[in-house]
Amino acid sequence: xxxxxxxxxxxxxxxxxxxxxxxxxxxxxxxxxxxxxxxxxxxxxxxxxxxxxxxxxxxxxxxxxxxxxxxxxxxxxxxxxxxxxxxxxxxxxxxxxxxxxxxxxxxxxxxxxxxxxxxxxxxxxxxxxxxxxxxxxxxxxxxxxxxxxxxxxxxxxxxxxxxxxxxxxxxxxxxxxxxxxxxxxxxxxxxxxxxxxxx
Amino acid sequence: xxxxxxxxxxxxxxxxxxxxxxxxxxxxxxxxxxxxxxxxxxxxxxxxxxxxxxxxxxxxxxxxxxxxxxxxxxxxxxxxxxxxxxxxxxxxxxxxxxxxxxxxxxxxxxxxxxxxxxxxxxxxxxxxxxxxxxxxxxxxxxxxxxxxxxxxxxxxxxxxxxxxxxxxxxxxxxxxxxxxxxxxxxxxxxxxxxxxxxxxxxxxxxxxxxxxxxxx
Numbered sequence: 001x002x003x004x005x006x007x008x009x010x011x012x013x014x015x016x017x018x019x020x021x022x023x024x025x026x027x028x029x030x031x032x033x034x035x036x037x038x039x040x041x042x043x044x045x046x047x048x049x050x051x052x053x054x055x056x057x058x059x060x061x062x063x064x065x066x067x068x069x070x071x072x073x074x075x076x077x078x079x080x081x082x083x084x085x086x087x088x089x090x091x092x093x094x095x096x097x098x099x100x101x102x103x104x105x106x107x108x109x110x111x112x113x114x115x116x117x118x119x120x121x122x123x124x125x126x127x128x129x130x131x132x133x134x135x136x137x138x139x140x141x142x143x144x145x146x147x148x149x150x151x152x153x154x155x156x157x158x159x160x161x162x163x164x165x166x167x168x169x170x171x172x173x174x175x176x177x178x179x180x181x182x183x184x185x186x187x188x189x190x191x192x193x194x195x196x197x198x199x
Numbered sequence: 200x201x202x203x204x205x206x207x208x209x210x211x212x213x214x215x216x217x218x219x220x221x222x223x224x225x226x227x228x229x230x231x232x233x234x235x236x237x238x239x240x241x242x243x244x245x246x247x248x249x250x251x252x253x254x255x256x257x258x259x260x261x262x263x264x265x266x267x268x269x270x271x272x273x274x275x276x277x278x279x280x281x282x283x284x285x286x287x288x289x290x291x292x293x294x295x296x297x298x299x300x301x302x303x304x305x306x307x308x309x310x311x312x313x314x315x316x317x318x319x320x321x322x323x324x325x326x327x328x329x330x331x332x333x334x335x336x337x338x339x340x341x342x343x344x345x346x347x348x349x350x351x352x353x354x355x356x357x358x359x360x361x362x363x364x365x366x367x368x369x370x371x372x373x374x375x376x377x378x379x380x381x382x383x384x385x386x387x388x389x390x391x392x393x394x395x396x397x398x399x400x401x402x403x404x405x406x407x408x409x410x411x412x413x414x415x
Contacts, residue, residue, distance in 0.1 A: 008278070013338070019376060020376045021230070021376075022226050022227075022230035022376065022379065023226060023228040023230075023304075024226070025225040025226045025229060026225060026226070026309065026338035028331060029225070058211050071279070071281060071284070071285060073303070074277055074280055074281050074303040075274065075277040075280075075281050075282065078273055078274075078277045078306050078307070079270070079273070079274060079277070082269075082270055082273060111269075112273075112307045112312060113307065114226050114304045114307045116305065116309075117303070117304060117307050118304060120298055120301055121303055121304075123301050124301060133329040139231065143388065165395065166387075166388045166389070166392035166395060167384075167388045167391075168391075169403060170222065170384075170387060170403050171384045171385070171387045171388035171391060172384065172388075173365040173379070173384070174273040174380050174384030174387065175381055175384040175385070177380040177384075178378070178379075178381035178384065179377070181342070181376045181380055182372075184376075185376070193337060196278055196405040
């Protein structure tokens, strides 16, 4: 159990997908302007990440790998994710209209979001088993949400400021992201001391 | 005629530079620009995929039904990325481990899908190939520019050659995550400054996130 929590919190704080690993920068910069859209997008990402991991892990470990088809990983995973996103959209639209209305607009954006494909591939690079992979996916999604929510607050202040003309808009946002990312560097090493596991 | 072909290539270098003007492909730009050698490797891999997928998508542009064009494009791109992965694994294992997960993630690099949507599905095969070449070179140039800044300041070297003597302390923050964001912001501000001076400033949008026309 400690191991699973260790993976979860490492993914949220130390290995934060957005601020440390640079996965999913586009939605981070594009959708973080308002708090409610930041939350909606993040919830959709968590949802798809966990489901994608739940499907791709057995597919790779039980079908591709034993048959020597490991090299098809990229192509199979992206197709699975695309189909999954499409499927979720249809199911939500049909049976859960309330949820669809709040998450629906973000779903099409997720297929080409690198953090979803990233987490499914990284689970194998890190050699996680099935349960560990699910925790890793949930943690990565939660980390994405944390970064989005924190940054939407930072952004409100930044947009109200008055930077030099050439820094207005995207450049100053990136500098603000640098400082937010800097604060996450402080978490390095904290996890291994809390859980007593060597990183 | 020859001039217009050339202008398709040069278009990607400055006027529509994918990273600094169109703001596409930000994730790999930030992630692999820690060293110049990684930037060049990533640039070459992405350029190859861009040219090949542009050619195939342009050749099939009348065959692919409009309703399922996105899945078709992604499958074509994923095929070429797998090809690149195999080549890099076989001939450049050092580059493979340096790029890590970002090599398969070329599939979801928005420059490639973006060019397929914006250019290859409307233009001839030759033009699309040239567009892919130009965009690829533009991507490589911006990556290399960022990597140059980060490697010299953060590691005191350029392409592995030590430039700043060992006795000078390194600002290692530049090669880690915050340095990437900072460097990118700074570089973009410089480009905006230049644009303001030459009077051709453009409105920047985050290319891939707002493609479906939401939020803003």
